């Protein structure tokens with residue numbers, strides 16, 4: 350084996366939204382003590398999308414891996430805490446369920462908790478599944494505490510994420526990236542210059558400056574300036590599975606207590622979100638234009654908000670799907686340039702970090718070996734398919750038939766991969782594991798149960814256990830959660846003590 354030749358010495362990231370600055374911070378951190386340069390070019394003429402304010406727990410791991418102090422980051426981004434998502438009116442009207450992060454109950458005598466709960470249910474026990482989730486019970490009581498400070502209690506297994514101000518996150522990561530040596534160039538890219546093999550050599554800015562690089566990262570948003578307009582990579586449209594294609598957003602003043610969860614409420618032609626931050630609340634309506642006009646969507650959104658609006662409603666069109674190759678030649682697409690799955694499970698920012706982590710694992714030389722590229726693209730696609738299937742479940746399992754949109758959902762074609770998963774679940778109460786999946790069994794059980802899907806059987810080996818002992822264990826687990834939750838501060842009290850952000 351020889352020392353690697355042809356190593357990449359210069360990365361050029363085009364785009365300074367969340368994707369661009371997460372990439373700059375991640376690569377800048379890896380190469381901060383080397384001769385590799387990371388330069389980010391952002392346009393003063395094109396605004397960032399400015400949404401993307403609900404995250405999932407792995408985003409905090411990204412922040413920690415950069416050595417950023419969590420409390421400082423929370424204050425700088427006006428963040429609040431999130432235990433999961435409360436889904437309202439999805440299964441049927443006036444019905445709600447909770448999708449928590451983290452674990453659910455405890456295994457009993459080597460039997461998976463969910464199977465024990467199914468057995469108990471079959472015996473007539475009516476305790477809801479979510480009574481065994483610390484995150485769900487904490488959310489019911491609007492409470493928050495850091496799990497790692499509650500070792501030895503059921504709270505220790507809880508997981509949390511953040512709600513954050515997208516613009517402030519971009520600013521924070523920009524300052525962080527610059528502090529570790531990333532070069533920031535302001536300029537609007539007008540042309541992309543390629544060599545004979547079709548690899549990108551440089552980008553030309555409006556004022557004539559040229560920015561050269563060995564490897565380019567396209568973070569230019571939906572248009573995909575490098576990956577699509579220059580390299581014509583192509584896009585797989587998944588609208589036939591997830592037909593929502595527009596969102597209208599509005600910010601409001603805070604009102605009432607800050608909830609430690611995102612709310613997702615099903616509407617006539619899609620769903621509305623509510624994301625509480627320390628200084629304001631983000632709201633939006635994701636809808637399908639086949640069943641709802643922009644005017645009706647704005648009216649629905651404004652009818653569903655709680656505080657006074659502080660911005661005018663903004664409509665954002667999108668096409669659900671994925672770029673045919675996230676990595677093509679010497680260009681990697683990240684964020685909206687890579688693909689888009691509606692924000693129902695807040696997965697987009699996570700996909701930026703996960704894609705980067707995988708890219709680092711398969712790190713290329715300047716030639717960009719097609720074998721690495723092909724494996725990389727297969728894995729990114731698998732991540733998208735996994736999330737797509739999980740999102741489709743939220744819609745296709747509905748019992749709502751009160752609007753044309755929901756009737757369509759009830760009869761929709763679902764991906765074969767999801768059908769296989771559902772068939773297996775219905776027979777066994779179990780799940781077919783995939784590879785490095787984002788959504789663990791707790792997530793699937795929560796949504797399946799919330800949408801009224803119950804398996805036919807529990808694992809018959811549970812009949813060999815003494816049922817009254819099993820029920821006692823389940824009851825004591827549930828009571829332990831109730832007791833510890835009562836002792837915790839409210840979400841607002843916790844923020845006040847730990848990470849109150851300055852009033853903007």
Ligand SMILES: Cc1cc2nc3c(=O)[nH]c(=O)nc-3n(C[C@H](O)[C@H](O)[C@H](O)COP(=O)(O)OP(=O)(O)OC[C@H]3O[C@@H](n4cnc5c(N)ncnc54)[C@H](O)[C@@H]3O)c2cc1C
Nearest residue numbers: 364365366367368392398401403538570684685692697698
């Ligand atoms: C309605 C909606 C709700 C969402 N909610 C969530 C959520 O709750 N959670 C979540 O994780 N994600 C969410 N997302 C996704 C999230 O917003 C994005 O993944 C994230 O903001 C990253 O965006 P981006 O950086 O790819 O693109 P953008 O923010 O659009 O940034 C594009 C950048 O490219 C630059 N640029 C464009 N053209 C040029 C040019 N010619 N030259 C130089 N620079 C250029 C722009 O100046 C800008 O800096 C949501 C998305 C939408 C549409």
